[in-house]
Amino acid sequence: MxxxxxxxxxxxxxxxxxxxxxxxxxxxxxxxxxxxxxxxxxxxxxxxxxxxxNLSDVKKEAGTLRDIQARRYHRLLAAVWPKALKGDLKAVETAARLTDRVVKLYGLAEPDKLDLDVTGQITAEDLMEIIRNAPADDADA
The missing domain is CATH 1.10.10 (Arc Repressor Mutant, subunit A)
Incomplete structure (x- = not known):
């Protein structure tokens, strides 16, 4: 029920x-x-x-949260960037992780691979729906 x-x-x-x-x-x-x-x-x-x-009363807050989190990542990135440019390997690693988080936050990364077990025909619209609903890689989150 x-x-x-x-x-x-x-x-x-x-x-x-x-x-x-x-x-x-x-x-x-x-x-x-x-x-x-x-x-x-x-x-x-x-x-x-x-x-x-898809709750209409939280959509705006969710978008705001994503934007604020992205700004936080950018501030952290700005803090480590000068050291990274000077060759500090720990700073380079941190900068790469922060950049990856922003990419994931906004869904900018292309999938590494796409596993489809399909028989019959599939439309481009069906394929886009599969991609949109694919589980995110949250190993670093």
Missing amino acids: SASKAKRAEVAERRKNAIQMVLAGLDYETIAERLGYASRGAAHTDVDRALHA
């Missing part, structure tokens, strides 16, 4: 509040405590679900 309308509204409100707290710079431990999540992992999972959901 699906959740009641009141329960869905409650979940949507809590997700909205969680995203606003992330935007404000709070850590997931604090968010979990303040909003009643079982753990920081549960808070993180719920924020992640909200970012991927």
